[in-house]
Amino acid sequence: xxxxxxxxxxxxxxxxxxxxxxxxxxxxxxxxxxxxxxxxxxxxxxxxxxxxxxxxxxxxxxxxxxxxxxxxxxxxxxxxxxxxxxxxxxxxxxxxxxxxxxxxxxxxxxxxxxxxxxxxxxxxxxxxxxxxxxxxxxxxxxxxxxxxxxxxxxxxxxxxxxxxxxxxxxxxxxxxxxxxxxxxxxxxxxxxxxxxxxxxxxxxxxxxxxxxxxxxxxxxxxxxxxxxxxxxxxxxxxxxxxxxxxxxxxxxxxxxxxxxxxxxxxxxxxxxxxxxxxxxxxxxxxxxxxxxxxxxxxxxxxxxxxxxxxxxxxxxxxxxxxxxxxxxxxxxxxxxxxxxxxxxxxxxxxxxxxxxxxxxxxxxxxxxxxxxxxxxxxxxxxxxxxxxxxxxxxxxxxxxxxxxxxxxxxxxxxxxxxxxxxxxxxxxxxxxxxxxxxxxxxxxxxxxxxxxxxxxxxxxxxxxxxxxxxxxxxxxxxxxxxxxxxxxxxxxxxxxxxxxxxxxxxxxxxxxxxxxxxxxxxxxxxxxxxxxxxxxxxxxxxxxxxxxxxxxxxxxxxxxxxxx
Numbered sequence: 001x002x003x004x005x006x007x008x009x010x011x012x013x014x015x016x017x018x019x020x021x022x023x024x025x026x027x028x029x030x031x032x033x034x035x036x037x038x039x040x041x042x043x044x045x046x047x048x049x050x051x052x053x054x055x056x057x058x059x060x061x062x063x064x065x066x067x068x069x070x071x072x073x074x075x076x077x078x079x080x081x082x083x084x085x086x087x088x089x090x091x092x093x094x095x096x097x098x099x100x101x102x103x104x105x106x107x108x109x110x111x112x113x114x115x116x117x118x119x120x121x122x123x124x125x126x127x128x129x130x131x132x133x134x135x136x137x138x139x140x141x142x143x144x145x146x147x148x149x150x151x152x153x154x155x156x157x158x159x160x161x162x163x164x165x166x167x168x169x170x171x172x173x174x175x176x177x178x179x180x181x182x183x184x185x186x187x188x189x190x191x192x193x194x195x196x197x198x199x200x201x202x203x204x205x206x207x208x209x210x211x212x213x214x215x216x217x218x219x220x221x222x223x224x225x226x227x228x229x230x231x232x233x234x235x236x237x238x239x240x241x242x243x244x245x246x247x248x249x250x251x252x253x254x255x256x257x258x259x260x261x262x263x264x265x266x267x268x269x270x271x272x273x274x275x276x277x278x279x280x281x282x283x284x285x286x287x288x289x290x291x292x293x294x295x296x297x298x299x300x301x302x303x304x305x306x307x308x309x310x311x312x313x314x315x316x317x318x319x320x321x322x323x324x325x326x327x328x329x330x331x332x333x334x335x336x337x338x339x340x341x342x343x344x345x346x347x348x349x350x351x352x353x354x355x356x357x358x359x360x361x362x363x364x365x366x367x368x369x370x371x372x373x374x375x376x377x378x379x380x381x382x383x384x385x386x387x388x389x390x391x392x393x394x395x396x397x398x399x400x401x402x403x404x405x406x407x408x409x410x411x412x413x414x415x416x417x418x419x420x421x422x423x424x425x426x427x428x429x430x431x432x433x434x435x436x437x438x439x440x441x442x443x444x445x446x447x448x449x450x451x452x453x454x455x456x457x458x459x460x461x462x463x464x465x466x467x468x469x470x471x472x473x474x475x476x477x478x479x480x481x482x483x484x485x486x487x488x489x490x491x492x493x494x495x496x497x498x499x500x501x502x503x504x505x506x507x508x509x510x511x512x513x514x515x516x517x518x519x520x521x522x523x524x525x526x527x528x529x530x531x532x533x534x535x536x537x538x539x540x541x542x543x544x545x546x547x548x549x550x551x552x553x554x555x556x557x558x559x560x561x562x563x564x
Contacts (some may be wrong), residue, residue, distance in 0.1 A: 001488035002126065002455045003069040003091070007041045009059040012510055012519040020490055022070060023481045026499045027492045027521070028532055029508030034519030035492045038508070039128065039459050042066075045096050046126060047106070047119025055100055065095040068125050068454070072485070075454050078124040082117070084108060092125070094118060129444055130459035137414065137436055138428035144370075144412040147397065150447055151373030153366065160362040160408055167355040167404070174348050177337070184338050191335040198317065198328045201309055208310050208321050215303045221296050228285040236282035244282070247275045356404075363409040367399070370410055374399055377446065384442035387476065389469045390435065393417070396424040437461055438469070445476055456480065458491040462498055474498035496536040500553035505529050529554060 005018045012034045027035050044050045045064040055062040069091045071079070079085070079092065086092050087109060095107045096118065106118035148157060217224065235243045251271040258264050314320060317327040337344045374397035381395040398413040415424035416431060416439070431439060441461055462473055477489050478501045493499055505524045510517055524532055533550035 001068065001070050002066055002490070004065075004067045005038075005042070005045075006063075006065040007038070008061075008063040009056040010041050010044070010054055010062045010064070011037045011056060012517050013037055013041070014056065014518050016519070016521055018506065018521055020488065021504045022486075022488050023503035024478045024489045024501065025491070025504040025506065026502040027490070027506050027508055028494070028499050028536060030535075033508045033510045035508045036459070037519060038521070039130070039457065039492060042126070042457060043128060044098070045094055046122035046128070047096070047115050050096075050098050050104070052098065052100060052102055055098060060100050062098045063095070065093065068092045068094070070454070071125075072454055075124055079121065082121055082124070084121060092121075094122060094125075126455040126457065128457045128459065129440075129461060137431070137440060138426075140411075140413060140426075143397075143414050144407055144410065146414075146443065146447060147370055147373055147377065147412050150377050151369045153369035153373070156362070156366045156369050157408075160359070160366045161406070163355070163359040163362040164404060164406065167352065167359040170348065170352045170355050174345070174352055177341070177345060177348065184341065188335060188338045191331045191338070194317065195328060195331055195335065198313060198324060201313060203310065203313060203321060203324060205321060205325065208307065211303055211307055211310075215300065215307070218296050218300050218303070225289045228288045232282050232285045235278050235285075244275055244278045247271055247278065251275070359404055360409075363404055366408045367401075367410050370399055370408075370412065374412075380446045381442055384445055384476070385438070388438045388442060388472050390438055392420060393435070393439075394424060395439070398424070437463065437465055438473070441473060441476060445480060455488045455490065458489065458493075460492050460494065462493055462495045466495070467497070470495040471497040471501075474501040477501070478503075494536065496533045496550065496553055499536065500529075500533055500550075500556070505532065507532050526554075 001022050002020055005020070007013050007016045009015075016038075018038075027038065029035050040054060041064045044054065044062070045066050050062075069086075069089070071086060071090065071092070076086075084092065093107075093109050096115070097105045104115065106113050106115045108118060108121055148154075233242070251268055254264050254268050254271070258268060310321065313324045318324045378395055378397050385391070385393050385395060394417040396415040396417070398415050400411045400413070401409055402411050403409065414427050416427050417424045418430055418435070427436070427439060441458075444456070444458075458477065462470055465473060474495070474497055477491055477498065480487050480489050481503070491498065491502070499505060505528075506521045507524050507528065508519060508521050510519045512518075522528075530547060530550045533553055534546045537549055537553075538546035
């Protein structure tokens with residue numbers, strides 16, 4: 001759950017810190033006070049696209065930091081898949097910073113990460129639902145995803161996708177091969193020519209580098225001959241005094257003293273070793289000198305011709321000798337397939353048949369999980385909708401077959417019938433705004449644990465709903481925090497019936513100081529809650545009757561309803 005939230009320099013917020021409890025927490029306040037700004041800040045923390053306009057006027061940056069703790073096993077497992085572990089206190093820290101110059105940064109546990117990694121991590125910890133979520137009910141592509149989450153059929157879905165991928169890849173390969181004879185013949189002629197061209201050169205790995213080394217030596221043959229000859233003369237072959245002679249002289253001088261200084265014997269031996277080394281070096285130098293300088297140009301011409309052949313092969317068949325040789329292997333395989341076309345097509349067709357049977361089998365298994373889950377989901381939705389004063393509404397999860405595709409062989413639809421005797425129709429075609437909100441809340445309630453996130457944020461989902469139904473929505477939100485697998489619920493609301501049920505109530509206010517506007521969040525005590533509920537109920541009317549109604553809302557004991 002979200003144990004702390006810190007916001008700096010976002011819109012009207014200069015600096016704000018919150019520590020929501022682990023239950024049901026509501027945010028209320030007058031329109032324009034800044035409730036939506038807090039949602040914007042959380043969205044920014046979750047990796048949503050954030051514009052520089054979000055930065056408070058006159059400030060250089062905007063910052064949001066969040067700490068998540070008391071993580072469930074589901075959350076810990078999901079984070080482990082992303083190679084993220086809590087710190088020694090069991091906390092995971094996320095932060096996002098946006099600078100006025102447009103630069104943005106993200107961190108997890110104090111370490112910089114790409115914003116995509118931050119977004120992926122946040123999705124495992126927190127979900128934000130708002131009025132816009134009702135649009136999902138008009139997007140049929142989301143229904144199959146919702147149903148799969150409820151079915152918890154990731155294994156069956158993964159197995160199907162593997163089988164489907166194998167089938168489509170085999171199908172694609174078969175289609176590539178099934179061309180008219182003239183195209184195959186043209187391709188075979190080209191492959192035959194290319195193979196002969198490469199093989200005719202007898203190209204070898206490492207040949208180009210070796211030829212380049214020889215070329216460098218030939219181009220510098222005169223310099224090599226001059227240098228090696230000079231060194232040879234200095235060491236051993238000059239008519240003047242050479243290094244070998246100097247070492248011999250030094251050895252003779254020390255030898256005359258060895259009877260006086262026996263300890264010179266090792267030095268004399270070392271001089272002998274030096275002389276042997278000098279002779280060895282000198283004897284190797286003539287081998288680097290090309291005596292036949294008249295042949296150098298001919299050798300260079302032959303090298304250039306060979307390197308030119310290699311360059312042409314690289315240009316036509318790959319950027320390196322290794323790539324050319326790999327192309328040779330690939331072209332031989334392709335040519336063999338063409339030459340054995342009928343047999344290969346037969347084998348590939350059999351392979352496709354088997355792959356199709358496997359994909360169809362896995363699709364049937366996947367469909368079975370969806371059909372079972374569809375019945376359960378419809379029954380759960382019936383219970384939820386009855387509780388939300390929609391007893392006459394019939395919710396149907398409709399599954400119809402389709403050709404195999406990336407997500408299976410099913411078309412999933414969510415249908416409703418508002419009136420008895422009327423056939424079910426797509427939700428977005430017949431549901432009103434208030435009905436859409438309640439249907440969406442019912443779905444979110446049923447699917448709340450399917451996502452695995454420990455924190456759910458609801459942004460004004462009660463719009464268009466009032467009275468007893470609002471109270472039931474509040475009870476449903478409270479129930480999410482007290483279920484077998486509880487979640488933390490944060491809710492922005494204008495409903496006194498919902499706000500009265502919260503375990504923690506924060507009031508968002510704004511004040512003007514020195515010509516600037518500031519937004520604050522204050523945790524309300526009992527009297528503060530009564531005053532705020534009175535404001536929501538009565539507006540400007542703050543009579544004793546309104547205050548008594550607010551107090552009655554706060555004290556009402558109808559929590560048993562959430563057990564239904």
